Amino acid sequence: MKQILTVVAATALTLSSCGSKNNSQSADTVNDTIAEAEVVYSLLGKWNIENIVVNDAVSVRPDSIDAYFDFKNDSAYVVATGCNSIQGGYALVGDSIKWGNSLKTTMLCPDNMAVEDILTQVLPNVVVVDFENDTVARLNTSVPNQYIVLSKEQSKQ
Known part of the structure; x- marks a missing residue:
């Protein structure tokens, strides 16, 4: 999925409003571009x-634990699994994501290991981020039918 910055479309719309009689044709072209533009999350x-x-038969929902990704900036992340944590680097270019070196704690937590075991199996395979909207993202892997679904935590006011 190619992402087109909406800023470009807005700039084109602004520029097309300046000029002479040919504005209606230019405006139509810009409106088509805006309609095709995707929002960047x-x-x-x-x-x-x-x-x-993991596949059609194996999945886990971390309902009873606080499991999350925290993308700190454009290059660092932390994953909490309710017991251990993983931290490292990443690079997001368009919808492609590449993972850098990471560190993981290795405490034994009998009640939380299922989430962590599956996460460490799937995470290295993640290569694409698909945003459903600004609050739901799907981390797709290079393995068919293997993915992680994330929901954005809403900021508390």
């Missing part, structure tokens, strides 16, 4: 893990 912030799917 950001991974920055805290995203709760809603579901981790």
